[in-house]
Amino acid sequence: MSVAAIQRVELDTGFWADRIRINRERTIPHGLDQLRDAGNLDNLRLAAGAAGEYRAPDSLPFLDSDVYKWLEAVGWELARKPDHDLASAADDVIGLIAAAQRPDGYLNSYVQVVGGGVPYRDLSWGHELYCLGHLIQAAVAWHRALGDDRLLTIAIRAAGHVPDGIIDGHPNIEMALVELGRVTGDRRHLTMALRMLDLRGRGTLAGAARFGAAYWQDHELVRDARSVAGHAVRQLYLDCGAVDVAVELGDDRLLAAVRHRWDDMVRTRTYLTGGLGSRHRDEAFGDPYELPPDRAYAETCAAIAGVMLAWRLLLATGDACYADAIERTMFNGVLPGISLDGTRFFYTNPLQRRTRRAPGGTEQRRPWYPCACCPPNLMRMLSSWPRYLATYDDSGVQLHQYASADITSGPVRLRVHTGYPWDGRVTVHFVETPAKPWTLSLRVPRWCRSATLTGPDGTHAVGAGVTKRHRRWQPGDVVELNLEMPARITEPDPRIDAVRGCVAVERGPLVYCIESADAPRRTEIEELTWDPGGALTPVPRPDVAESVVGVDVPMTGGLTAGAIPYLAWANRGEGGMRVWIPYEPVIRAAARWSRGRSAAA
């Protein structure tokens, strides 16, 4: 049963409002500075005819896309609230893009300046359609949020330049084309997206020797593949496009193929944090249950793409499992990608950082990256986050994510109050409501073992999944959902080899971790083992950030370590961290075997 997003969701206080405010006030201006400093804007100037040298670290050809993602974020922000400086900066950037576009509609600064002006020559590595996809997404955002069609005009002309029968090594264009078709009503964009999907898995892209065809999603037909494979972001963006096409065409078989891959991915290749992609070498999904915590790649962009895909599946099906995944991934997979102050970013998101490490690692957040896909992806994700909270259909309104917010859907206006994710009480006030009966649906997260719903008809225990209340609502009605959130121990699936003999601490939707800063005096976190005989104790942690609830975790030897939410890690120095905490191994041993202990050799 498909549902539709509610566009008018306004957050003013609480966890997510704070995050969105930091994104607006700190991260997006920081992003503009970085785009200027890194040369992304100058590159567009060169394409528009200015003189100078093109800047592309490591010859990366996709720097335009970072500009488009930044613009998409700015579009959402200007719609939320006008801002003269931001609008003016965006106007300049849009002007640059317009000036860079060729008379024939083609637009890609790298190809125009460095690549001899010959389009689509290196579809495997070139990222031309990938960049175009991000341009289209920014254009659609500006059209939808602001009714501003400057970017849309550019995007339509650029899309019109793309010949039939080609695909890109990095999927992204597919979902963008569907959106462009929705906005313009021009079915040709949808047809092209469908054709691009159907061309994959036929060996179209050359040069697969290095990482194999799965690297650019050309290893298997989109309709046939039973599991995710290859470069994680590419796989997930591709599946976003597949869902979009399936929904537009009512193609149930295509939708079922994506759902099957998603189920398999969540079961076998998803980190506890919602992180996706376990291999550094080719940024790829690994074997089933290959989920190393220390060498987790778990690219921030992959977590974002995971949210985008789960959201599309939620809209297509209404199934709460996708909202559960969005919650887990946003809190624990996406947010750790950005520092609490909003100006430093992780590209990879390991679940363990050793106190002592090899030189030259990638374990610190940085202000920017040579390949800077993640930072502006975070910006657009956070800017558009309010639209992920609630949906509607003919039966009523569905609340999927909990934040203090005003939600308006047609004649319904709800006011939600909550201290989520620190507190599990969610109060929904009915501010405006039509006279006829309708259904309010509330998600009870799968992590919750005990929940109650209090409404006009009293208090009732509710189980995980979706709980619904159908009635003739009155303005002034109040519904209160109470999600108990004791700190809890989570054991890994025994097939995950890399974290055998460990447990994790969770509370509510949050995954916790132990950092060096919170290890008992004179111990390193690598020396700690969990004591199953002790109790987990939630404690306020204002030292980490306002409102944060930590969990004191009992360790053997009478020690205690203060776990903090993983989303707040790496904001207090460069020490070690671990999500999965070992417990002392016990072998039920008959001493019949000769026993040795070997470090290695």
Next chain:
Amino acid sequence: MSVAAIQRVELDTGFWADRIRINRERTIPHGLDQLRDAGNLDNLRLAAGAAGEYRAPDSLPFLDSDVYKWLEAVGWELARKPDHDLASAADDVIGLIAAAQRPDGYLNSYVQVVGGGVPYRDLSWGHELYCLGHLIQAAVAWHRALGDDRLLTIAIRAAGHVPDGIIDGHPNIEMALVELGRVTGDRRHLTMALRMLDLRGRGTLAGAARFGAAYWQDHELVRDARSVAGHAVRQLYLDCGAVDVAVELGDDRLLAAVRHRWDDMVRTRTYLTGGLGSRHRDEAFGDPYELPPDRAYAETCAAIAGVMLAWRLLLATGDACYADAIERTMFNGVLPGISLDGTRFFYTNPLQRRTRRAPGGTEQRRPWYPCACCPPNLMRMLSSWPRYLATYDDSGVQLHQYASADITSGPVRLRVHTGYPWDGRVTVHFVETPAKPWTLSLRVPRWCRSATLTGPDGTHAVGAGVTKRHRRWQPGDVVELNLEMPARITEPDPRIDAVRGCVAVERGPLVYCIESADAPRRTEIEELTWDPGGALTPVPRPDVAESVVGVDVPMTGGLTAGAIPYLAWANRGEGGMRVWIPYEPVIRAAARWSRGRSAAA
């Protein structure tokens, strides 16, 4: 106390003799075919002036080195026993090399044909000195083993072309130059090697952005670095050169630096198999105790380099710990790199292969590789292996590795009989001996918990380390070393996160593994957990190969899995394999904590 290699060691029957025979009869001829087919020889022809297109997959510039390593192996083989076909093929190849060398002495087919003939332009990635190092090593082998100086003449001229003050992104030239100095008596080669060592760690090499300066061993002074880091083969080749220089110059500080790194490496960054280097992305050493079994890189070349380094340290110090490491690494780190039939090779040597895997993996042995460093490295390692067995000094003869062999050192001639590694009895017959007393030293491997030595003075228990017998030996004397080798359970160091909750099976010097082919009916190896209540049972496994001793391992549920030596894995199909076997986790649990089980999301 330094010792010297014994050059005259002849193996005729037994484990190692068989391996060396297969190398000679199958692997080396296979190598020649591959060098022809892959274009390595044609590339030299082009450098010599022939017309045609240079062949370098992925633009790899170091294909010449594979030819040199192959020639080095051939040199050792021709000295062992003449072979007309092999000699004739080698003559052709040497002729090609001579013809390719420029009048000014420079020799590198890639630079001459593809690189515009400008030497030393890309020292970071170019591998020119690396290739030259292998040329020198082949030349030294032909000089030493055969008294044939054709390659030496070429190598001396090529070395003379190298200007002062440069270093190569891939160390190797350093140890080669020391050997060249030893052979020619020309101290300038040693001086250049020393200078190259001292230039490292000063940021000389450009373009370190991608993998960091440790990738090419330019991150720290060779004399200062306290632990191994970066690309494993490069680190180890560099340290080989450092030991060689230290020994020549009596530079104890330099030697101590290498020994410290080696100790740290064995303690914190060495697989149970002796494998080295845990990261795929940059073929690098990881953090301390970062030793994932599934994503072990453990390049075959790194294991070979580990043996080369341990051998140099053994010669420099006489310390048995280095001979222990050579044994462990040769059996379990080097030999798994080649199929039992001698014609297929592993580049990486994981300690776990899942039954179900992601597409496009690197888990099969292949006849050759685009980057084919490992196969000819195996060839030269196996061809020269007899020289690693024994040493001598003023006090007498030291036996380090056990194989049936005739060993001649000056007036001493010993005949060793053994069924090693399947059986722990080693008999040493004194065939010829001088009249004056001298000391026979025998290594008692560290894995051995119970050993006896029987000689003219009776039978005595001996402990791990080196056991010595000093006496006036008579021809006809016999000494028998008995090493008990029950199958044993090995627990990992608890700091190795990736194999927590697992044990390994070993017997004698061999690491064992479970393969799908030996899992109980209708089970996958991923479903098996070790039963500590059962007994390990050695059993003959002629189905794997002649003489092989397997170990039947008790699993929970009353099952048994037949473990085989890891050195013989992947010769019976493409199923799963694991060295580290989980046992059932037991948490001494007070049920005070809320407990969940989560695959992932």
